[in-house]
Structures are given as structure tokens and as C-alpha cells.
Amino acid sequence: MRTLLVLLTLASTALAGEKRTLCIFDISGANGDTFTQAKQMQTAAVAWGVEFELKPYTSEKAAADDFRAGKCHSVLITGVRARQFNAFTGSLEAIGAIPDYDVLRTVLSQVQAPKNAQSLGSRLVQGDFEVAGVFPVGGVYLFVNDKSINSKEKLAGKTIATLDYDKAAVVMVDVAGASMKAADITTFAGMFNNGSVQACYAPAAAYKPLELQKGLKSNGGVIRLPLAMLTVQLIIRPKDFPAGFGVKAREFALSKYGEMVAIAKKAESGIPASYWIDISGGDRDRYEALFQDVRVRLRDKEAVFHKDMLRMMLKARCAKDNARAECAAKRE
């Protein structure tokens, strides 16, 4: 017993004395928004007994691969890329599942509130990995080069620049009857701007730095219906961190919700009003039905989305608007 105590003490001392590497994907490296958030996390973590060493990555794949290979103790990557480490929070970006920031706040609060840590335990810790924070980046919107592409029927046959490592996006494009052109984060804007695709999807934050107005030209637009809510997620190996670190880190991430969403909303207001395409009620319903079909297929047939997360998001949508048809149908 005494030996065990000594060993435990030694182990915790070693843990406290060593730096934990946090590999951060940020397209702008150490000058970007995600890295800036990580610095805040680094400062807060000192009080929890963790000394982070921050390492910027401009390639998300490299950050995820280095984490998997054990070169980083933790990693900050988008939810789509984090899905390989945790299917539960990796389903937060499920297409059309979070239609607005109210629903996003509800879901992220439930996922990250310390009081729910026990109930969510096995969902947040899967295998060797734990989700230790989810930061919102903002809504992902469809940019089209022709405003008349304003319904799901009119999307059929169009070519969309698609991130091919995201299986959910590939299925979505297929179900919509559109064709995909494989793209990555460095190529999609060029494809849209030079007219080789008719549509692409991106968070509003991409609009100005990537000059997507060149692809929109005078006749294009941005459909005001979030295809997904992009998040950045902190994934850790809990064995490398003190007990309870995940709970504290998630609570910290939740406290940053307002700050991050304010940045996202600023970016959205930077897109000129004339570009926004509002979808009429009927078309919106058809889009939402299509999104739900895709989510259910990706849950049941492709095992991409986690059923509990889809259910949580359904409940959050219905908590805001119980009149939605899906609230009675409960397919998710």
C-alpha cells in the first residue's frame, strides 16, 4: 500500500513537472484566432497544474497525425478532423443539425457543463482520447455563383468543391444530386473564384481573406442556412493529464463561447447584405428534410455520426421550436 502511494506521488510529481505539448491547427499559424484562444487556455491551465507548450501547425492533417503518433499530448483541430478521435463531439458538425447560435449554445453547454461530466463520461472519453473542449468557429454556408440556385432541386447537377476527407460532405453532395470536385482547404476558394465549380461551402470568416466575392461576382450569393456549425476541439490523452483536467478545460471552453461567437458574427456581417439569399419557408423545410435524411443515413449505414449526439441536437432544436415536424417524428 505504502509502495503504491509512493508510486502515485512520484507519478503525479512527474506529471506536474513536465510540459504537455498542445499541437494547434491554425491556417495563420501563431497569428490566428485559434492560436490566440490556445494562449488563453495555456494561461488558465497553469492553475490546473498543466504547463502547455504550444506548437502551431498550418496543416491540420499533420497536427492530427502527429497527435495520433504520440508526438503531441493534445491537439486542437476542427470537429470534422476530430471525428476520428471521438464520434460523439465529432458529430456536432452533422449537416444542418444546428440551425442557429441559440441551439449551438444549448448543445455546447450540455456537452461541457461540469454537472454533466458523469452522465456523458463514456461519450467524451473514447478509447485513449478525451474531448477536453469545444470552441465554436461559426456557421458554414453555401456560396453559389448564381442566386437562382436557391433550392435543393436547383442544386442538383451543380458542381461543388468538397473536402473529400469529410465522408459526411461527400455523401451530402451525392444525395443532393450534385457532383463533387475534390478540394482541400487551400484549393476550394481558387476553384470557386475561377469558376471551375458552381458552389463551395465555407465559414463566413473565409469570405474576405479568400476574396470569395470574386467567385460570387454580381449574380452569386450566400444561402442563409448554416450547413453546419464549425467547431475547433481540444482532444487529449487523459493518461497524460491530471485527473479532472478534462472537466476544467471543457468549462473553460464553454466560458469562451460568447467571445468566439462574437467573432463569427462579425465575419458574417462582413458579407454584404446584397449577397445573402434568404430561403423561403417551403424551401427551408425541404432542405431540412434532406439534411435529416443524410444525417440518419450517416448514422445508420455509414456509422459516421453518433446517435446520442444526433438526439441531443434534435432535443435542442425542439426545445427552441417544438412546432418542428421532426419533434414528433423523432427519427434522431
Added chain:
Amino acid sequence: MKRSIVLALLASGCTGTVGSMLSNGAVEVTAPYTLGTEDFGMACASGVAFGNFLMAYTPFTDAPHRANVAGASSAAMCAEADAFEAELRRLRALFEKRPLEAEDARITEQNLHYLAAIRNHSAFKSLVITYGAPGELDEDGKLACPDLEPGEVEQLGFLLGLSSGVLAVVHDRQSGARANVPMDIPPAIRRATGCFADTDWWGMPASLRSALELSLPQDDVPPETSWAALAGAAEKGAAAGMSLPRALYIQTLAAQGRLDVACAEIAKHAAWEETAAPPAQYRLLDTYARHLIRHEVNKLWTEAKGHRAPPTVMACPESNAAPDAPPDTPEQLFGD
């Protein structure tokens, strides 16, 4: 009544003339003089002290904007230097595991980044008023550039104004995007560097363009090409006695996590510093560049050892330096 209107018109006309004279004096006399000095603190303090004095004339004439390009960017250097100090304080507090001190330093750092962002943005907005929006195309579809002679000090001012636009964005993002600096500035500046030959101004236009290419996710230029251009500009700058391109190269390497190469470049800079002779009329820019490189070194030292690098040391701390060379063999040590 008529008399008072006439007097007011005369007064505003005189005020505009005074504003123009002051601005011309600042651009044609003060700026060249200041560029030749090496007291970076005095130069940035002058920007702070004279900024409002000059810009107070803008209701009567646009002339002060021409001087404000350099003035506000100098003022931003003060805020940037203070932000750097707050950053070192944060890193020191992290090293000593003092969370409250670290948090206070981090908040201070963000506030100072905000100040640096609004001052740099002011310089960039003045550049737009004086020379037109950079990176735009003219009626013939060609890149529109101001009519400035290569080698002319005002052309350097235009280049520094473009750099201010980039710095405005960089500081704003680090402030938490509080200064609302538009994110379409970087791609416009990237295009506007085409107004210069790559050989102009110690390779700085190529440096600036390449650093922007690496921070914007576009695939029209392969990253290896941009890195090679940054490295080439660093050498070109060093050969001309100017460390500004190397400073930008080191900053970009550090920001993208390539610390091994950054440390190798810092070592090159250290060797170069011993014999370097910056052009006398631009000493201030070289001093500023050395200050930027010194800050990168200080950050690494503070993370590794809890304090900045000693003033005589221009090198990464041991933990960040490239692996040591293999030990000498007995043959190497004692052989013929």
C-alpha cells in the same frame, strides 16, 4: 454676417495650408532624418506625440494623411514593443507557474495588440486616402500603382504603409479581433507588392508577398516557392546591410512552428551582426528589425529559462537549438 463667413473661409484656407506645410515637412524633412537615426524608442514616441497634432488638420486638407502613413505606423511600434514586453511577462509567469500574473499579462498583451492594430490600421487608411486602395486594377486591367520613383523615400513609405496593413491584421487577430480590421487587406497587399521589383528595398516586397502567401490558404504558389523567396530575400537583405527581410523570415518560421530553421536563421543573423553595416540613411529600419529578431530569441529564452536572452547572446537557448554536432573522434582530436 458676411464678414464672419469671409473670415471663417480665410481661416479654414490658412489652416489647410498650414496642415499641408506641416505634412510636407514631416514627409520631406522629418521622415528622412528619423530613418537615419537608430533610437527606435524616440522614433516611435515621435509618432505618438505628433499624430494628433498632424491629423487635427484633416478636416481642412487630406495632406496630413501622407505624413500619417509613417507617423501612425511609428506610433504602432510603441504599442507593439509594449505588447512584446507583456508577452515576455506572461511567459515568465507561466514559467514560474503564477496563473494570476500570467492572466493579467495576457490581458495587457491583448489590449496592447488592440492599440497596435488601430494605429497600424490608421496608417493603412491614410495610405488608401493618399495613394488609392492598394492591389486594385486600373481601367486596362493592370495593377494600379502610385506614381513613385524606385529608390525614392516616399516609395519606401508606401511599402511601409503596406506592411502596416498586414501588421494591423496580425495585431487585431491577437487582440481578439476587437479592432475590426478588415480581413480583405492581406490579399490586396499581396497584389500591391507587384508595384515593386523584387530587388527593390533589400528584397522586402518579395518577403512581404511570400509571408502573406504562407498565411493565406491559396494554392496558386507552392509553399516551397514562398519559403525559398523568403530565404532568398533574407540573404539579399543581409548582403545590402539590412536585416528586415531576415526578421520577417524568422517571424514567419516561428509563427509556423519551424523552430529548427528559425534558430539556424538566428545563428546566421548573429554572425552577420558582427560585421554588418546598415545603410546610414535607413539605420532605423535595421534597428527595428533587430528588435523583432531579439524578441523572437527572448520568447524562446523565457519559455526555456524564465528570463530573456542576455544582451550579448543572439542564439536560441540550448533546448531549441539544432542537435549538437557528433562528438569529435580521437582521430580528429589527436590524429595527424
